[in-house]
Amino acid sequence: RTSLAARVSTLTPSTTLAITAKAKEMKESGIDVIGLGAGEPDYNTPDNIIEAAYRSMIEGKTKYTPSGGLPDLKDSVINKLKRDQQLAYSRQEVMIGIGAKHVLYTLFQVILNPGDEVIIPTPYWVSYPEQVKLAEGEPVFVESSFDTQFKVSAQQIRDAVTDKTKAVIINSPSNPSGMIYSREELQQIADVCKEYDLWIISDEIYEKLIYADEVHVSIAQLSDDAKARTLIINGVSKSHSMTGWRIGYIAGDKEIVSAMTNLASHSTSNPTTTSQYAAIEAYNGSQDAVETMRQDFESRLERVYPQLDAIPGFKVLKPQGAFYLLPVVTEAVEKTGFKTVDEFAAALLTDAKVAVIPGSGFGSSDTIRLSYATSIDLIEEAVKRIRTFVEANW
Numbered sequence: 167r168t169s170l171a172a173r174v175s176t177l178t179p180s181t182t183l184a185i186t187a188k189a190k191e192m193k194e195s196g197i198d199v200i201g202l203g204a205g206e207p208d209y210n211t212p213d214n215i216i217e218a219a220y221r222s223m224i225e226g227k228t229k230y231t232p233s234g235g236l237p238d239l240k241d242s243v244i245n246k247l248k249r250d251q252q253l254a255y256s257r258q259e260v261m262i263g264i265g266a267k268h269v270l271y272t273l274f275q276v277i278l279n280p281g282d283e284v285i286i287p288t289p290y291w292v293s294y295p296e297q298v299k300l301a302e303g304e305p306v307f308v309e310s311s312f313d314t315q316f317k318v319s320a321q322q323i324r325d326a327v328t329d330k331t332k333a334v335i336i337n338s339p340s341n342p343s344g345m346i347y348s349r350e351e352l353q354q355i356a357d358v359c360k361e362y363d364l365w366i367i368s369d370e371i372y373e374k375l376i377y378a379d380e381v382h383v384s385i386a387q388l389s390d391d392a393k394a395r396t397l398i399i400n401g402v403s404k405s406h407s408m409t410g411w412r413i414g415y416i417a418g419d420k421e422i423v424s425a426m427t428n429l430a431s432h433s434t435s436n437p438t439t440t441s442q443y444a445a446i447e448a449y450n451g452s453q454d455a456v457e458t459m460r461q462d463f464e465s466r467l468e469r470v471y472p473q474l475d476a477i478p479g480f481k482v483l484k485p486q487g488a489f490y491l492l493p494v495v496t497e498a499v500e501k502t503g504f505k506t507v508d509e510f511a512a513a514l515l516t517d518a519k520v521a522v523i524p525g526s527g528f529g530s531s532d533t534i535r536l537s538y539a540t541s542i543d544l545i546e547e548a549v550k551r552i553r554t555f556v557e558a559n560w
């Protein structure tokens with residue numbers, strides 16, 4: 167008798183977390199490794215948020231909350247969506263969950279029947295396909311490349327639609343590419359979703375990390391129809407440097423939100439109460455720290471992008487958002503005598519002592535992902551090491 171359920175037999179561990187763990191292990195054993203694998207801002211959570219959390223505990227707010235989150239936090243999210251996206255939602259259309267990741271997990275559990283397909287543009291965030299499969303759905307990948315700026319077209323999505331398609335995932339700004347879909351591109355995608363009556367899952371977790379003159383547009387803003395079929399996923403992890411607090415939310419269809427809340431009532435009870443009070447302050451308090459962090463990320467990007475682009479055999483698009491760089495490294499891999507990007511990335515860790523994530527985990531096997539969510543000195547040193555490694559083995 168096998169001990170594990172079929173459901174988890176094909177589950178692949180998150181590459182991001184695996185490499186980050188390996189780099190940490192090397193560091194702890196005294197090896198000078200620079201980790202560029204991280205998917206989280208390197209700043210502490212702003213003081214006003216920590217203080218609000220502390221105050222809430224001292225005031226005795228340490229008990230269960232409603233499963234879908236504190237009404238006050240829902241109101242903070244509603245105000246945020248009004249303020250930033252000019253979108254109106256009611257409390258029944260918002261659920262607070264344990265990070266955007268678990269909100270997405272719960273969403274797939276409530277919308278997918280066995281065999282239902284979800285269209286996922288590549289390169290994608292590692293957890294989308296696994297979460298879809300855990301809900302017995304089928305991920306359907308639509309490919310993008312360096313030449314299409316790592317974005318897919320509405321026509322590609324149309325071509326991937328079948329009578330089993332239930333939803334399309336849009337992640338803009340994107341992890342891992344950092345690219346942003348323009349209003350026009352989103353409009354074309356929204357039109358296809360209307361034509362085939364599909365849900366749009368819009369993961370906007372990197373909304374606040376946008377550079378140069380780019381602006382964040384939520385696909386839900388485009389029309390009443392787009393709003394009605396869009397499920398916005400967001401949270402405080404990346405915007406307010408609160409990854410460890412685990413607070414995310416969904417805003418969208420009442421029936422779906424209600425089913426998710428019902429499921430949460432039997433699985434998680436509620437997101438951590440203290441974290442919810444912290445998130446209220448994150449959304450209602452001063453947003454200065456959010457902008458300070460954004461500017462800091464942008465100045466790192468400006469410094470490091472040309473250096474990375476100058477590495478022989480690296481082709482790099484300049485990201486418009488998030489905190490990742492996704493160079494296409496096919497030529498460097500070939501010229502340095504490696505067979506795959508995975509092997510190249512493994513050698514970067516053991517020989518150059520730089521941890522990067524091979525793109526295979528993102529459905530983008532000719533790339534590696536580097537995070538610049540670490541100090542500029544470390545990033546520059548890491549890029550230097552990669553360059554030395556490539557040149558030495560060329």
Ligand code: PLP
Pocket residue numbers: 205264265266267268291337340341369371400401402403409412413414
């Ligand atoms: N969506 C994307 C694209 C991400 O990169 C992440 C985190 O890495 C998440 C969702 C999940 O964020 P959290 O669960 O911390 O809110």
